[in-house]
Amino acid sequence: MRKKISLILIALIILVSILGTFCSAKEIQPRTVTEDDIMPISETAPEEDGTMPISETAPEDNDNTGTDNTPNYDITYSDLYVFEDKDYEMNQLIDGNAFIMVNGNVKFTGEVNGSVFIFANGTVEFTEKSRIIDSLYIFAREVKVNGSIYDIYGASERFELMENAYISRDIKISADDVKLRGTIYRDVYLAGNNIDVKDEKTSLLVGGDFNYTSAKEIEGLQDIVSYGEIKFKLEKEDAVEISLAEKIKDYAFSAVTSIIYALVIYFVLKLLSPRFTESIAKDLKEKSIIAFVVGLVTWAILFIALIMSIMILFTAIGSPISIIAWLIMTIIIYISSAVFSISVTGIAKDKIQAVKENKILEICLLMVVALCVWILQKLPYIGGLCNFIILTTGIGLIIRNVIAKKETEKTVEQNVE
Numbered sequence: 001m002r003k004k005i006s007l008i009l010i011a012l013i014i015l016v017s018i019l020g021t022f023c024s025a026k027e028i029q030p031r032t033v034t035e036d037d038i039m040p041i042s043e044t045a046p047e048e049d050g051t052m053p054i055s056e057t058a059p060e061d062n063d064n065t066g067t068d069n070t071p072n073y074d075i076t077y078s079d080l081y082v083f084e085d086k087d088y089e090m091n092q093l094i095d096g097n098a099f100i101m102v103n104g105n106v107k108f109t110g111e112v113n114g115s116v117f118i119f120a121n122g123t124v125e126f127t128e129k130s131r132i133i134d135s136l137y138i139f140a141r142e143v144k145v146n147g148s149i150y151d152i153y154g155a156s157e158r159f160e161l162m163e164n165a166y167i168s169r170d171i172k173i174s175a176d177d178v179k180l181r182g183t184i185y186r187d188v189y190l191a192g193n194n195i196d197v198k199d200e201k202t203s204l205l206v207g208g209d210f211n212y213t214s215a216k217e218i219e220g221l222q223d224i225v226s227y228g229e230i231k232f233k234l235e236k237e238d239a240v241e242i243s244l245a246e247k248i249k250d251y252a253f254s255a256v257t258s259i260i261y262a263l264v265i266y267f268v269l270k271l272l273s274p275r276f277t278e279s280i281a282k283d284l285k286e287k288s289i290i291a292f293v294v295g296l297v298t299w300a301i302l303f304i305a306l307i308m309s310i311m312i313l314f315t316a317i318g319s320p321i322s323i324i325a326w327l328i329m330t331i332i333i334y335i336s337s338a339v340f341s342i343s344v345t346g347i348a349k350d351k352i353q354a355v356k357e358n359k360i361l362e363i364c365l366l367m368v369v370a371l372c373v374w375i376l377q378k379l380p381y382i383g384g385l386c387n388f389i390i391l392t393t394g395i396g397l398i399i400r401n402v403i404a405k406k407e408t409e410k411t412v413e414q415n416v417e
Contacts, residue, residue, distance in 0.1 A: 079114075087122070097134075101310070106140070108147070128164050143175075146182075159192075163202055170208075180204040187211065187228065191235075197224055255374050258337075262370035263363065265338035280339060280397045281346025288393065295336075295396030302329050336394030337377075341370045343397055 079096040082088060087104040097114040100106060105122035111131040118124055120140040130147030138154035145152070146162035151169040159175035161167070165182030172189040179196045180188075187208035195218050197204045203220075209228035210221055215235050222230070269276050283291055305325055345366040348355070355361045376386040 080112075126165075161204070184208075190214075193235075197221065251378070254378075255371060258374040259367050259370045262338040262341045262366060262373075265335055266342050266363075266366055269342070276401065277342055277346055279401050280343040281350070283397055283400060284340075284343040284393070285347050291396035291400060292389070292393050293396070294399050295392035295394070298332075298395050298399050299392065302333075305329065332395055332398055333391065336391045336398060337373065338370070338394075339397055340390050340394035341373045342366065343394075344373070345369045 075093045075095060077095045080090075080092065080094045080098040080100070082090070082098075082100040082102065084101075085103045087106070088100065088102045089107040090098065090100065090110045092110045094110065094112045094114070096112075098112045098116045098118075100117065101119045103121045106118060106120050106124040108124065108126045108130045110129075111133075113133045115134040116132050116136045116138075118136070118138045118140065120138075122140065123142040123144065124138060124140045125144045126147040126149070128146050130149075132147070132149045134150050136149050136152045136154070138152070138156070140154075140156050142158040142160075143154065143156045144160045144162060145165045147164075148166045149168070152167060152171040152173065154172075155174040157175060158177045159173050160179040161171070161182050161184075163181045167182070167184045167186075169185060170187045170189065171184055174191040176192060177194045178190060178192040181198075181202050181204055183205045185207045188206055188210045190210075190212040191214070192212070193215055195212065195214055197218060198220055204224045206225045207227055209231060210225045211231045211233075212218065213233040213235050217232055266277070306329070345362070348365060348369065349362055350356065352361075352365075355365050373390060377383055377390065379386060
């Protein structure tokens, strides 16, 4: 029984690994930047030949000898990977891409000759010295930009483009509160509620179109959009009233779907391994507490595995491994409720002689059990708790009877004792 299912899982893993090799990300080459794309981020006067220094920290030559213009950080000729559970400051010169995941605030004072990916549970601040040659992809609670970036894609609660910020191309941002100053060389694509683009002293300068979606129009956009067009889309917040008939229809559809899904899983398991349904029924009847404990342990393992898969997702080897891990976790969670219904049906079948001798009655009993399980999951107040218990027990039954029955049984029984 377990041998057949193991062969199927191995075949799925091989298939996903082959597809992952074709879909894995390639190293992003640094973008070739022209003079039109670069805006000086310092106030240094231009040289005699008309050229403008790029930044005050740029080295004069490749050897970085001890001159006054030598940067106070080393050049890293590779991609940067940062995973921190605290605040982090990026003050390096990276000749590659940067991947930063931080459970805190990020202060960005360095330069990256490539793209930057940031996920932060706090405020991300780009100072005047910061510089990104390629794109910035960012998701954070609050974002403050005051440096030079090629283009920006992101979402946050608050987003601020400060006075000295220069975006060489576009920004595509979704945020609740937005304050825009500085210069955007091309287009703006914006979704937000509170949008501020100018005051008495400063204003935003846009070289292209200003496209935005909001609950109200922005006043004074004509003053900051010199060459492009202003395109506004009203965000409607209409309350949708659902009639009683529609609610009944939705609940009926959900219930029928759950029943059909349980039947499909039942027939698939019968086809792959006829003894599997009997095994999980016996396991639920005799060792239901152990199955639930195994499910709890599995939830913890899945959580840790999810974090690890995200950490290695951006690597060439980690991409297929992460996809395989997510696929296995999704399949186990997705079928756990149906496995629980099938095991309960097996217990009831052993106590009813007529059902034991008639396959049609067994299928009808499974449909009734699946409906009862669905009702428990939909009950007000306690439905969430019932759903958690059902899913956890179902996961425990799968782990014990498919992946590691003997090893898990010994470990859990020792912990229970």
